[in-house]
Amino acid sequence: MFNKVLVANRGEIAVRIIRACRELGIETVAVFSEADRNALHVRYADEAYLIGPAPSRESYLRADKIFDVAKKSGANAIHPGYGFLAEREDFAAKCAELDITFIGPKPSSIAAMGDKAEARATVIKAGIPVVPGTEDVGNMTNDDLLNIAPKIGFPLLIKATAGGGGKGMREVKSLEEMPTLLASARREAESAFGDGNVYLEKLIEGARHIEFQIMADSFGNVIHLGERECSIQRRHQKLLEESPSSFLDDEMREKMGSIAVKSAQAVDYVNAGTIEFLVDKDRNFYFLEMNTRLQVEHPITEMVTGVDIVAEQLRIARGRQLSYTQEQIKFNGHAIECRINAEDPFNGFMPSTGRITHSLLPTGPGVRVDTGVYPGFEITPFYDPMIAKLIVWGETRGQAILRMRRALEEYRIVGVRTNIPFHQTLMDSHRFMGGQFDTRFVEERFSMDDAIESRSSNAEIAAILATLVAHQQSELSAQRVRRNERDTSNWKWVGRWERMHR
C-alpha cells in the first residue's frame, strides 16, 4: 500500500490532491516548472522538485522527468489530476511497469475510452444509446464520410477521433460545404493530437450537456454520484456547472445513472470517472464520451453528496472497497461552481496575465474556493487561464444562486482581469434563473450588456468614483512637483542627481 503520492500536476487541482493526501496522512511530492517555484502546490507539499522550464511540454508533460522524481523521492503512487498526463494510456502503463500505483483507471480503460470511435463502439455493444453517427470505424476516407453524411442527416458535427476541448470539431449544415470543413478539421486534429482521424455525429440542437460522476473499486463495485449540468459553455469550454440539473427528474436520474454505471462496467473501469451525455429537448439522452480521470467540476458533487471524491480515489487505489453503496448516496441541496478565469469578459474573453497584487476570498456559510493562486503570485501565459473555482451550496437552486451572487460580489482579485463580471451578469439572467439554457446559450443568447438596467443606475456612482480618484491623483502629482521645486532650490545639485537616477 502506497504512503507517498507524487502529484503530477499544478494549480488548484494539485493543491486539492495534496489536501486529500494530507488529511489521510499520506506524504506528498510536488513537481514544478521554473515558472511555478512559488506556486501554492510547491508550498503545501512535503517535497517539491523542479522538472523543467515553463512550457508544459518541457515540464508537466515530461513523463520521464516525473518518473525520475518518483524514483528520487521514493513516491510509490502518482495522481495525475486532470489534463497533462491524466488520460495518457502509455503513462499509466509505464507506472505499472515501474511498480508505481497510478491513481486512476487501468491503461486498457483509458485506451478504450480515449479513442472516441472505439468508445462509441464499446458502449453501443453494451446497449447504450449514442448520438447517431458513424460507427465501428477507425479510418474512414473523406469519400466514405461524404457517403454516410446524408444518412445521418444535417446539421452534423465532424469530430476528431482523438479529440477533446473542441479541437478538430466542425459544424456542417449541408453536403456542399462538407469537403472544405473535413479538410480543415483533419488539419487541426493532426496538429493538435498528431492524429487526423475524424468521425461524424448528428448535431443535437438545443442540447444540454449533462454528465454523471461514477466511482468504481477493484472488486467490481460501481456506483454513480448523480449528475452535473454543464451546459453553460463558451467554445466548448465549461464555465459554470451545477448539481443537480434542474432538467432531470428522479426517474431520469436513476435511468441515466444506471446507464453511466453500465458504461463504466463495459470497460472494466476502476476509480473515478465521468460519463458525459447529451440530452435533447425531448429528454432523449445519448452517450457522448467518458472522461477517465478526476473532473474539474467534481466539487459540486462533493457538496451535494458529502463524498470526498479525491479521498475516495486514494482509498480505491490503495485496494480498498468503496466506502458507499449506491443506496447510501443521498443528494442534499444544490451546488453551483463558477470557474474563475484570468480573462477579460469585456474584451472578447481575452486571457489576462500579471501579478495578483491583492485578493479577498469570499468565505462564510456554504462557500468553498479551490484555488492555486494567492496575492503576490504571477499569472503567466503558459498554462490554463482558470485560477480558481468558486463553489457554493444552498438548500435549493434559488438559494444557491443568491449565495453565488453574494460570493461573486465579495470576491476581489486585483492585478489580472477575471471573468467574475461574466458570472455576475449570468446570475442576473432570467433565462439562467429559469433553467432555460442549452450548450449554445452563452454564445448565442447571452450578452454582457444584458445587465443594462443596473448599468445605468450605477453610472453616476461610477462617474463619481472615477472623478474622485482622478482628482486625488492630480492633487498628489501637484504636491510632488511642489516638493521637487523646493528640493531644487535648497539642494540644487542633489535634486538634479536624484531625478537623474529615479
Next chain:
Amino acid sequence: MFNKVLVANRGEIAVRIIRACRELGIETVAVFSEADRNALHVRYADEAYLIGPAPSRESYLRADKIFDVAKKSGANAIHPGYGFLAEREDFAAKCAELDITFIGPKPSSIAAMGDKAEARATVIKAGIPVVPGTEDVGNMTNDDLLNIAPKIGFPLLIKATAGGGGKGMREVKSLEEMPTLLASARREAESAFGDGNVYLEKLIEGARHIEFQIMADSFGNVIHLGERECSIQRRHQKLLEESPSSFLDDEMREKMGSIAVKSAQAVDYVNAGTIEFLVDKDRNFYFLEMNTRLQVEHPITEMVTGVDIVAEQLRIARGRQLSYTQEQIKFNGHAIECRINAEDPFNGFMPSTGRITHSLLPTGPGVRVDTGVYPGFEITPFYDPMIAKLIVWGETRGQAILRMRRALEEYRIVGVRTNIPFHQTLMDSHRFMGGQFDTRFVEERFSMDDAIESRSSNAEIAAILATLVAHQQSELSAQRVRRNERDTSNWKWVGRWERMHR
C-alpha cells in the same frame, strides 16, 4: 415585514449577518467606529454610518447613536450580533418602542435569563436540574453566604449575579478563605457590571461545558439543533468548540435537548438561543445559563445540521414559522471550530496588535472561515482579540481533526501573532484526540511544550532557515554599504546626502 437591517456590531459577526441578509435580498446598514472605517462589514454593507470614536462605550455601545442611524437610514430592524448590546433588555425594549424589529428574543426573556439568580429560579420552577447553590436570592449578605456555604459544600464558586466571561468569579476551597474572596469578587463584579451581587454554586469537578442550540418561532414552536462541546477553554474563554460532543450518546442528547427546549419555553422564548449545561464525570447534567442571542460558535451547528441559523433568525423575526420540525433536524458528520485570536501562545497568550500584511486562508473541501479581517487591516487594542473562526467538517471526528490540522497548517497570517500554534499543538494532543478533557484541561493539563517530539525533529530546519535569512540580510546590507562606498568616491557629496535622508 422589515426589508432593511441595521447590524449593531462589528467584525466577523457583522459580516456573517450581512451575508445572510444579502442572501435573502434584505438591505443592510453597517455602523462603525473611527477605528473601523476600512473594516470588512463597512465594505460589504449597502450603507455605512460612523457612530463615534474607537472605544466601544463611545461607539458600539451607544444605543442612542445606533437609533439615530436607524432613523436616518430607514432601517426597520436591528440585529445585535453577540456582545455589545445583544443582551441588553433596555435596548430590545427601546427597539419595540421605536417600532424597529429586534432580531432576538423579547425583552422579558432577556431579563429573565440575564439575571443569573432569576434564571436559576425560573428553570428550577420548570423542574430543570441546576448546579446546587444559593436559590431564589437577589441580595444576600456576606453573612448569609458564609452560612449557606458549608451546606453546599466545598469547593464552590462565587459568581456575579450579572456576570459573564469569568468576571467576578472566584473558586473557594474552604470557609477560611471565603471572606477575602467574597470581597474581591464583589469588587470586580461592581466594577465590571455596576452590580456587586454574587451567589454561590457548587464547583463541579472534571466538568464539561456542553450547550444546546435552540430555535423558537413566535407560534410557540421550539426545537433544538443538538449540542456543542465547549470544554476547551482558557480563563473561561472558549477556544475550540465541536459538535457533536463525543461525551454524549443519542439518549442523553435527546434528554438534554428536550430540557433545553423546556428551558426556552419557561421564559416564552423566541428566536435563537443557547442553553449551557455543565456535565459531570458521571454524566449528571446541570443547567448553567442561557445566552439569549446568536452564539460565536453557531457555525459548527450549521455544518452538522445544514441549517443556516442566521437566515432562520431573520425569518423568525419576520414573523414566519420555523422552517424545520424537530424530526427534520438530522445530524450529519462532525464539525470543529477553532477561534483564531490575535494573541501570542508562546508568551502567556498576550494580545497582539498591528497591521495584517499578508494572509492566506485555508480553503478546499469541508473548510469554512468566518472573519472580518483581510491583508492591510489593522488590529487595534480596542476590541475583542478574536479575528477569525476556522471551521471544518468531516464525516467523523477523526476526519475533522485531520482536516483541521491541515487547515491550520495552511493558514498564514503575517503582521500580528495568533494562537494558531496553540490549536496545532492541541490537535496533536493525545488527550484531545481521545476526547479526554474537561473545562480545566487547557489550564491544568496542557502545555505548548507538549509537542516536544516534533520540536526537536524540526530544530535543525529552523536553524537552517534562520541562518539563511540572517545570511541573506547581512549580504544585502553589505551590498548597500558597498554601493554607498562607490557613491561616496564618485559622488561624495551626493552619497552623504542620501545617507542623511534615508
Next chain:
Amino acid sequence: MKYITTIDDKEFEIEIVDEHHIRIGDRLLQVNFEAVSGQPVFSLILDGKSYESYVYQGEEDWEVLLRGQQYQVKIEDEREKRLRAAAGGGVMEGGEFHLKAPMPGLVVAVLVEEGQAVKKGQVMLILESMKMQNELKAPRDGSMGRVRVKAGESVEQKQTLLSLH
C-alpha cells in the same frame, strides 16, 4: 475644482467642494472616500451608501469596475473642456492603428492581407495563448497596412502584429 465626467455619452458635472463634499448638478453630497490597503480598490460612502470599486487608468480613459459592470469614464476639468471647445470639438479620425499582441502567444492564423479593406469588428488574426484561441478584431473600418507576422510564429507581448490605415 469642477470636472465634466462622461460615461456612455452621458455627462455628469461633478464639483469637488472639499474633502468631504461634492456637488453633482445641484445636489450637495457627503463623501467618505478611501483606498483599500494601498490597492486601486476604493471604498466610497456617499450619503451613507457604501460602494466598492476597482478604478484604474486605461489607455485613454479611466476604467471603473463596479458591481459587475465595467465603465469607460472620460474626465475633463474645466480648463480642458474650454480648450477642446476652442479647438472646435472635432474628434480626430483615422491615423494608423498598430495591432499589438496583448500577451505572448502563437499566431495560429492571419486572416487579412496587405492592402485588403476591413470592416470594424472583422477578425484579423488568431493568437493562441493560455491554451485558448483569441480573435483579434479590427477596431474600425480601414485598409490593411503592413502584416508583420505569419501563422506559426511565436510573438512577445506588445509586439506589433499588423497595421491598419
Next chain:
Amino acid sequence: MKYITTIDDKEFEIEIVDEHHIRIGDRLLQVNFEAVSGQPVFSLILDGKSYESYVYQGEEDWEVLLRGQQYQVKIEDEREKRLRAAAGGGVMEGGEFHLKAPMPGLVVAVLVEEGQAVKKGQVMLILESMKMQNELKAPRDGSMGRVRVKAGESVEQKQTLLSLH
C-alpha cells in the same frame, strides 16, 4: 561563510557554500530558498523537502515559527564566536530590567511593591487590553525597583511600568 546557530542549547554548524548549497556538519545539502510575496515568510526546499516558515528578528535572537513551533535562534558567524570566546564566554547576569507595556491598556492591579523580592515567573502586574486580563511576570529573580504606575491608570504601548534590580 560559516555560522554557529544555537536552538534550545543545541549548536548547529552551518556553512553557506554557494547560492544553492549549504553544509551542516559534514553533510552537503541542496537548498532552494525564496521569500514569499515580499513577506517574512520563507519557502525552503532542502534536498527536495518543502518547508515554509515565518522568520523575523526578535529583540535579541531570531525567531522562527515552523509547523506550529516557535524557535528562538541565536546566530553567530565565526568572527563573533571568536570574539566571544576571547571575552571568556561569560554571559552577563543582572543589570536593571524595565518592564514595558507590551500594548496600550489599563493597569488593573500592581501586585508588587518597591523593594520587594520577586521570583522568576512571579506575576508583577495585570494589564487589561482587548477585553483580556494579561499577567506580566518577572523574567528572573530580583528585587523591585521603581513602580511607576498604579491600578486604574491607562498606559501607552512601551511605557515603562516598573523596574527590577
